[in-house]
Amino acid sequence: MLKSKLNVLALLISASLLAACGDSTTNIVEKDPIPVEDDHDHDHDHETGAGRLVISDKDSTMLRVYNLEDGDLLGQFSSLNNASALHASASQRFAMVVQRESDKVEFIDGGLYQEDHGDHLHPYEEEPRLMSLQLSESRPTHVTTTDEQIAIFFDGNAASSTVAKVAVLNDDQINSGNNDYPVLTYSTHMHGAAQARGEILVSTIRDAATASTLPDQVGIYHVHGDHFHLEQEFDMRCPGLHGSAQNADYVSFGCTDGVMLLKQDGETFTASKVAHTTDFTGTMRIGTLKGHEDAPHFIGFAGATVFSVNPEAGSLNKVEWQAATGASIIGYGFADHGEKFVLLDSTGALSILNYNAEATTGAAFELADKVQITTADLTTMPTGSQLQLAISAADDKVYVADPLSKTVSTIDLEEAEVTETQELGFTPHKLVWLGIPAGHDDH
């Protein structure tokens, strides 16, 4: 019985093998293709390219966000108090709304940002929004940023014996609204300056026994969870310290007797000072410094006199920018990815300086052009108002808000001309550019 059954099975198996060529057909008709709507375009220079402007209102707490692509108003938000300054965050996604007299910092998400997707940075374009995070410490004053970090110096208040603090945060913390950023807390108030360098914070130290609110020493602090530890205190004094900047290797501070430099080599910092040259007369001193990650030189202002600081050579060189008589510098910054430096002065002129990173002697900044933003009589400017400068990190445009004409002008640095002027309908007070910085290798 079993045998006959197995025969049946064998028969079945062979039958199936004979029929093993399957029967399947596939019919494919290609239809009209759909053009790709590149919603995540990799050539960002178009949609998200120009970026956005956040402009505060002189007469109210209103902050408005404009799309620079088309000039559209994208959103408006009310800060708790009038903004004393607007700064862009590390990645230039957020605007920091500093309200010095009200001891407050708020944040606005400009809506443009990018994520690292390995092979490319993926841009996003969203609606602007007011963030939940608020910093409420005494007298937020100097704000410095790198590509990754923000250091906000809270001066504290001598009158109320409130101590100074430095908060170091990044854009993720602003985004998440976390209060887990570290804070350096001093034992005294001070009109100080701080530069964040990863886990290290280079910040000023003031002798509480002195009368001046200005510090005269610098320390290296290391982050420890939610606070900092002082790791090194430099003996070198920097009397009347005011102004600070950093680049890849150096941190600089303005002192009444020169520019103090800290060179970082791994964990080690070495202090030096570039003394004043004969170009300095009387009480002239550098009180403002500006640096750029990729620029080996700093640029410093002693009033309206501009100096190029070469940290390697330890030299100070006067920059000839042909300032009009009585002009004071009211806006400045590196532009066009660090290749240019712009100076806006109180006469309404925008000076465009070319920066030569290779310069070893002489001034590294050279006047290339001047653009007169306005010919109006700026002495009629309302009290507390002045022209305001914002610099795009995406292209070679800068923007100047004019409270007198209630406009914002777009200046093309390449063409060295005002290419566009937009009516605002309110009196602008402060402004800041937000958006996606162009990659270096785009050029």
Add this chain to the structure above:
Amino acid sequence: MGKKTLLASLIAASLSGQVWAQSVQGTVVDEQGQPVAEAWVTVVGQNKKVKTDAAGRFEFQALQGHHTELHIEANSFAHRNFQLELPAQGMQFALTPTALEIIDVKASPFHASSTESALPVSVLAGDRLKMNQQSTLGDTLKNEVGVHSNFYGSVASSPIIRGLDGPRVLITQNGLDAGDASRVGPDHSVSAEASTASQIEVLRGPATLFYGSGAIGGVVNVVDNRIPTEQVTKGEWMLQRESVNNEKLASGSAQTFIGQTGLYADVFWRDNDDYSIPGEAEVHHDDEDHDHEAGASGKVASTAATAKGFSLGSSYLLENGFVGVSFGQLKREYGIPGHSHGGHAHEGEEHAEESVYADLKQDRVQFLSELDLDLPWLQTLNSRIAYTDYQHMEIEEGLVGTTFKNQSEEARFELLHPVIADWRGGVSLHYKHSDFEAVGAEAFTPPSSTDMLAVALMEERHFGPVLLQLGARTEQVTINAADVLLPPLAAHSHDEDDHDHDHGHDHGAEFIRVFDVEHKFKPYSLSAGAVWDFTEGYNLGVSVSRSERAPSASELLSFGPHIGTASYEIGALFSLNDDPHAEQAIVLNRQPIDMEVANNLDLTFRKISGDIGLVFNAFYNKVDNYYYQQNTGLFAEDGHNHDHGDEEGHDHSGELPVYLFVAEDVILHGFESQLVWQIAQPYRFTVQADYIRARLDRGGDLPRTPPLRLSSELAYEGDQISADLRLTRYFKQDRVSELESTTAGYNLLDASVSYHFSGALQDIVLYVKGENLTDEEARVHTSFLKDKTPLPGRSLGLGIRGQF
């Protein structure tokens, strides 16, 4: 079946001594000659069935022909067939006791049970089903021999039969396709509920003959009584609470009749929170940075679920069968664990996992009928028709990400002829239509419609002690998809280290290619099986089959990110471009699309009667053109709208590895065995083992293959107290596919104690059960979420159920 006949024969049974032409009258007895009451006696090949009375007596009248075959089954006895000449009066039919639990499979036109069919089957029913039922079908069946769960974080687990799942295992409800989206993604829940089921049947091995292409690996059939077939009034209810996830379950069903109209209703509700685990949820591999703390809390996030459903049914009970319709609705909301696109921080207090959940709804209308027509050429007509409207939405942070819809109709008619030359059998006509659609960010499959039309012939005959079963089926499957998209895939390899920003290149001129695709397949299946009762109480089964399967729409047409499998899936209609200078990595596949062909051999040895029962099954399945997803080594964007924050550590989390469906020859072989020893009356000891090896013919192993498993169970069944203690050892799985990691073995200790008592006109069972009593941290090799969702930790369940 044959309800009226039952009444008639009971009446007839009381009329002793009367002689009927073409009739059978007899007594069912045990080995000692004592009568066996409540034994079911069926006339094979005719829908006639009666139950023996207290004296073990039964009677049939007006039977056809001069020979007949009776099938007799009774609790704790081996099922047995008797062939006799008509008329037959005063005969004794002796049954032998068995330690094995034998329950008939409903979803087969042939009589099938774990001891009598050539194809291995198992049935989970009664108290065992009630104690094992879980919120997912996979977890409900995971202790059945040869069945594993693909454990998708307890929310969407579906059963794996002999290492196969997805489009190869058909899930049916009352014999008809469940009509959900569970076959295209492990994160899609099966839309069938275990708590209201009366039995769940598992057919292991190819069952394409009855069910078509989708059943090449097996069938799981969830049976309930939504269409009543008997004039009885009965009901059951259940309340249960589990500790590990705070699951609360309430379910109940009731059936009655008014005249000839049968009525049925059931309802269930279950709700659970995220489940607890002994350790951390996520396995941290050294090469990843893992600042996020999601899951470290001892709970697995996004595993909460809530479900509810009901069914209503009515049937008209006739002399010769029944005709009935039912409506069922099922709603389920369940978290989708492991769906973190990198585990970002949001504006919450902590780095919380994104809340992603699915919202599922299914409406199902069913028509079932079995009619004995007694026509010269048509003995019985069995009809099954279903219409199912299914949809589920995947919702992220309150927004619908992707919607899956499946509208399907199915009809199957079995036309069984009268016994011809001792051959029983008939023809099955089968039609199925499915409109499948996925819309949204993770719509990896284009809309498609699938039509299937089939005709099958099945015949069986006893040759003395050998039962021979033969079958053949031919099918036509058409898959139509009007808009199959071939987008320019921004895929890239991570091997090259030049992650330079290639933004510069011109994307402006790119197009998504669109194809109107029609696939036509004509798969056929042949099978032959034999069961040889070579000596009293033993049998030997052999089954050989050759089955073809048309690849499913998702296997052919997919093109997109599928978060459920954490991969970018590309169907077999496309292929990888070998040309290194070509612009696109993925192009249209110019090669013919072949059908999958399974050649399967099953051998079964059974010892049925006596205190020791044994079923041993070995199988060898060679599958040519087995469609599976091959890792291409490429990565593509997950297509997710990243409206969440940018932060460090994001890296490649927005990207998925690209898997391409390719066909290769594979070999699956293994065994299943079950030994039951009735030690002394209330004590029973069961040992079970199963093993599968799944490998590519050219070398290498298939992914997510179940490990060797060994379990032993000691059960006590007293009159009032019943209890069991089960230890299951899952061995280490180190036969892994490329890019798959090995999984350590683990032990699971489960136990339950039940107290049975009568109260308020019903039988009530109060029970406690404990699962994973040793709180073992266990990772399931067959799970797509192995590294993210371990098995639940220790759980204690308390429940009460009643039956009337």
